[in-house]
Amino acid sequence: MINATNVVKTFDGFRALDGLSLHIDKGSVYGLIGPNGAGKTTFIKSLMGIYKQDEGIISVDGETVYNNPVSKQRIIYISDELYFFPTYSILDMAKYYAGIYENWSWETFENLKGVFKIDVKRKIRRLSKGMQKQVAFWLGICTSPDVMVLDEPIDGLDPVMRRNTWSLVLQMVADKGTTVLISSHNLRELEDVCDHVGIMHQGKIVMEKALDDVKGNIHKLQLAFDGGMPLELRNSLDIIHEEVFGSVELLIVRGEDSEIAAKVNEYKPLVADILPLSLEEIFIYELGGMGYELESILL
Numbered sequence: 001m002i003n004a005t006n007v008v009k010t011f012d013g014f015r016a017l018d019g020l021s022l023h024i025d026k027g028s029v030y031g032l033i034g035p036n037g038a039g040k041t042t043f044i045k046s047l048m049g050i051y052k053q054d055e056g057i058i059s060v061d062g063e064t065v066y067n068n069p070v071s072k073q074r075i076i077y078i079s080d081e082l083y084f085f086p087t088y089s090i091l092d093m094a095k096y097y098a099g100i101y102e103n104w105s106w107e108t109f110e111n112l113k114g115v116f117k118i119d120v121k122r123k124i125r126r127l128s129k130g131m132q133k134q135v136a137f138w139l140g141i142c143t144s145p146d147v148m149v150l151d152e153p154i155d156g157l158d159p160v161m162r163r164n165t166w167s168l169v170l171q172m173v174a175d176k177g178t179t180v181l182i183s184s185h186n187l188r189e190l191e192d193v194c195d196h197v198g199i200m201h202q203g204k205i206v207m208e209k210a211l212d213d214v215k216g217n218i219h220k221l222q223l224a225f226d227g228g229m230p231l232e233l234r235n236s237l238d239i240i241h242e243e244v245f246g247s248v249e250l251l252i253v254r255g256e257d258s259e260i261a262a263k264v265n266e267y268k269p270l271v272a273d274i275l276p277l278s279l280e281e282i283f284i285y286e287l288g289g290m291g292y293e294l295e296s297i298l299l
C-alpha cells in the first residue's frame with residue numbers, strides 16, 4: 001500500500017532522510033518509531049507531497065501523492081502542527097470537510113460526539129492543543145479514509161484520550177481496512193496498537209518487523225548449573241546476548257520456548273527460568289547485534 005525506496009531528502013546539504021526504505025501493507029497499523037530528529041516528520045511530509053524528496057520513490061497504492069487529487073481524497077494526514085481556519089467552530093470545519101471529502105459521514109460525526117464530548121459550536125482555535133488534536137482526529141475519521149497518517153498523535157493527550165484514540169484507530173482498521181501510519185518517539189506507546197514497526201534512526205529505517213514474528217521467537221533465560229553452563233548447551237543455543245550474575249547466567253536466546261526448555265533440561269539445571277521479553281527489550285537486543293547505539297534510538 002505504502003512503499004518507499006531509497007528516499008533521500010536534504011536540507012542545506014544535511015541528509016534528514018538518508019536512503020530510507022519502508023513497506024506498509026494495506027490494513028496494517030505501522031508504527032514509525034525513532035528519537036526526535038530521526039526524520040519521521042520529514043518522511044511523512046515527503047509521503048504527503050509537502051516536500052519533494054531529492055532521490056528515491058514514495059508511492060501510495062502505486063501512485064505518488066504529490067499533485068494527485070485522488071490520493072489526497074483518500075488520505076488523512078494529522079500533522080504535529082495543526083492548522084485550522086481562525087474563526088471556524090468544529091461544526092463549521094465539519095461542513096467544510098463534508099464539501100471536500102466525498103466519503104464524509106455525518107452519521108460517524110454524530111456517533112463520535114459521545115466519545116469526544118466537545119461542544120461542536122466551540123471555536124477550534126480556542127481549544128487546548130490536545131483537544132485540537134482530538135478534533136482533527138474526529139474529523140479525519142469521518143472522511144472514511146483509506147490511509148491515515150498520524151504524526152506523534154498522542155503528544156499532549158491525557159491517558160483517557162489516548163485510550164480513546166487508540167480504540168478508534170483499531171476500530172476504524174477493523175471496520176474499513178484502513179491503513180495507518182503512526183509516528184512516535186516512544187515504542188511503548190505503540191506496541192499495543194501496531195502490527196508492524198519500523199525503527200528509524202538518522203534518516204533510515206534500521207529495522208522493520210511484523211510484531212507477531214518478533215514476539216514469541218526470542219526469550220530471556222536465567223540458568224544456573226552445578227559447575228557452570230555446559231559448553232555443549234551453549235553451542236546448541238542461538239544466543240544473542242549474555243550476562244553473568246554470580247552463579248546465574250542471563251541469556252537472550254532466539255527460538256521457540258518449548259525447544260529451548262527441552263535443550264536446557266537435558267543438562268539438569270539447578271535454575272532454569274524462561275521469560276518473555278518486552279518489545280522494547282527485543283528491539284534493544286536485536287539492534288545491539290547490528291551495532292547501533294540503542295539507548296539513543298529507543299529510550
Ligand code: ADP
Pocket residue numbers: 011016034035036037038039040041042043
Ligand atoms: P522527527 O520528526 O523524527 O523528530 P524531523 O523529520 O522533524 O525529525 O527532522 C529530521 C532532521 O531534519 C532534524 O535534524 C531537523 O533539524 C532537520 N529538519 C527538518 N525539517 C527541516 C527544515 N525544514 N529545514 C532544515 N532542517 C530541517
Ligand code: MG
Pocket residue numbers: 040041042080151152
Ligand atoms: Mg516529528
